[in-house]
Amino acid sequence: MLINYQGGSTALRKIVDAFNVYTKGTPQIEYHQLEYEGSKVHFCRIRPDDNTVVTLDYAGDVPKILTEIRNQWFIDRGYRPVVQLSGAYFDNHPGAATYGRPVGALLHNWSTAWEKHKGYDCLPTAGHGYPTVYSDGFSLRWIDGWESDFHSLLGKMSFARGVGQSLTINGRVDCSVGEENGRYNQDECVAMMGIAQDGDWIFAINTVKGLNHLCRAYLMQSIGAVTSFDLDGGGSTHLWIDDSLISNQKEGDSNMSNSSLVNYTLLSPNHSGLRKFPISRITIHHMAGNLSVEQCGQLFQNRAKQGSSNYGIGTDGRVGLYVEEKNRAWTSASYDNDNRAVTIEVANDEIGGIWHVSDTALEKCIQLCVDICRRNGMKQLAYTGDTSGSLTMHCWFANTACPGPYLKSKFPYIAQEVTRRLNVDTPAPTPTQPAVYKVQIGAFSKKENADALAAKAKAAGFTAIVKEEK
Numbered sequence: 001m002l003i004n005y006q007g008g009s010t011a012l013r014k015i016v017d018a019f020n021v022y023t024k025g026t027p028q029i030e031y032h033q034l035e036y037e038g039s040k041v042h043f044c045r046i047r048p049d050d051n052t053v054v055t056l057d058y059a060g061d062v063p064k065i066l067t068e069i070r071n072q073w074f075i076d077r078g079y080r081p082v083v084q085l086s087g088a089y090f091d092n093h094p095g096a097a098t099y100g101r102p103v104g105a106l107l108h109n110w111s112t113a114w115e116k117h118k119g120y121d122c123l124p125t126a127g128h129g130y131p132t133v134y135s136d137g138f139s140l141r142w143i144d145g146w147e148s149d150f151h152s153l154l155g156k157m158s159f160a161r162g163v164g165q166s167l168t169i170n171g172r173v174d175c176s177v178g179e180e181n182g183r184y185n186q187d188e189c190v191a192m193m194g195i196a197q198d199g200d201w202i203f204a205i206n207t208v209k210g211l212n213h214l215c216r217a218y219l220m221q222s223i224g225a226v227t228s229f230d231l232d233g234g235g236s237t238h239l240w241i242d243d244s245l246i247s248n249q250k251e252g253d254s255n256m257s258n259s260s261l262v263n264y265t266l267l268s269p270n271h272s273g274l275r276k277f278p279i280s281r282i283t284i285h286h287m288a289g290n291l292s293v294e295q296c297g298q299l300f301q302n303r304a305k306q307g308s309s310n311y312g313i314g315t316d317g318r319v320g321l322y323v324e325e326k327n328r329a330w331t332s333a334s335y336d337n338d339n340r341a342v343t344i345e346v347a348n349d350e351i352g353g354i355w356h357v358s359d360t361a362l363e364k365c366i367q368l369c370v371d372i373c374r375r376n377g378m379k380q381l382a383y384t385g386d387t388s389g390s391l392t393m394h395c396w397f398a399n400t401a402c403p404g405p406y407l408k409s410k411f412p413y414i415a416q417e418v419t420r421r422l423n424v425d426t427p428a429p430t431p432t433q434p435a436v437y438k439v440q441i442g443a444f445s446k447k448e449n450a451d452a453l454a455a456k457a458k459a460a461g462f463t464a465i466v467k468e469e470k
């Protein structure tokens with residue numbers, strides 16, 4: 001699948017370099033797409049391993065379309081290309097003099113090497129062709145002997161840098177490093193590259209114009225890129241993903257739903273963007289207070305508190321949505337748990353003591369769990385008393401009394417009841433057809449009376465039918 005912002009092969013622009021991922025094994029690659037601030041974003045996360053490498057491949061003096069910029073050296077050695085991202089297009093670009101000439105580099109230690117290598121320090125030597133892999137301040141070209149150095153050198157390379165300005169640095173939105181090349185405002189689509197906390201590479205493009213530099217920075221932050229930057233944009237904005245990987249597509253990140261039980265929504269800025277793992281757990285917390293869903297939502301607006309949950313339930317049984325289900329909330333002080341769990345904060349109607357929860361809130365919590373399980377393909381909710389089950393509690397991950405004695409005592413019952421309802425209740429039919437509104441002007445027990453009215457309607461110019469219903 002080749003994704004290009006203008007779509008179709010006619011939009012293909014020839015470019016001079018591409019970031020290419022090759023593998024000899026089964027790569028761990030997730031493909032996502034989502035809507036972001038009115039733009040459409042495609043991105044993939046790639047888990048580096050011993051059999052997977054990323055290179056910056058340079059087409060040389062003659063630009064090529066993205067999928068032609070392949071690294072024969074790797075292919076000859078049993079690697080296959082799996083992902084390609086358009087890099088930069090400068091040496092041969094008519095605007096090179098205006099926009100500058102930096103292309104890209106793979107850097108051993110990006111954070112310290114940035115200042116040294118930014119910009120033109122990373123230029124490949126025009127005409128030397130490919131494969132070209134860049135590392136700390138020097139470039140490796142395909143020469144005799146290169147192979148022997150290859151593994152030791154490539155093993156040190158963890159990051160790539162391209163032409164553009166920084167988007168995020170060390171987890172924060174930071175556009176202060178590098179040079180804005182002037183034309184990648186919201187009028188262009190742009191390729192972006194980043195690295196996640198766990199070392200995953202993130203390749204992204206937007207395919208609908210409208211994201212300015214800062215928007216792209218927030219985008220990259222929200223999809224988990226702790227350090228990221230712009231690559232080239234405009235017509236050379238391409239992302240290619242091997243067709244065989246498309247089955248790894250995350251099921252509709254943009255379609256992933258939230259509960260229809262929600263009464264109140266106030267989205268919190270406190271979350272890590274898209275989940276790293278599919279939803280497979282629910283974690284029920286108590287608020288340690290009797291907050292309404294509005295008050296709880298206000299609390300999660302506070303960035304300094306660094307707390308949030310996907311849902312909240314008030315003592316009155318109303319449901320608040322604070323972090324969309326597709327995103328990882330900051331609730332349980334656990335990367336692993338919160339990336340897997342939908343988290344729910346439930347209000348207490350008793351402060352202290354056993355931290356009681358109202359029956360109304362408990363019942364709504366069960367309903368919400370049933371709904372979450374159903375929409376996320378969880379066939380049951382299992383309480384095992386440890387993290388092997390799908391119902392988890394905060395105190396297993398942090399030094400806290402949450403969810404309090406009362407809710408804790410209810411966990412086996414909640415899990416059992418949710419599972420029972422999942423198996424007993426037939427899911428509400430999903431309307432697939434729009435509703436049809438019929439106009440009826442009469443209903444009669446005697447057919448002749450119905451026929452008489454139908455005749456009257458026809459005489460008045462309407463089409464009428466007589467339909468028997470029992």
Ligand SMILES: [Zn+2]
Nearest residue numbers: 285286394402
């Ligand atoms: Zn908690």
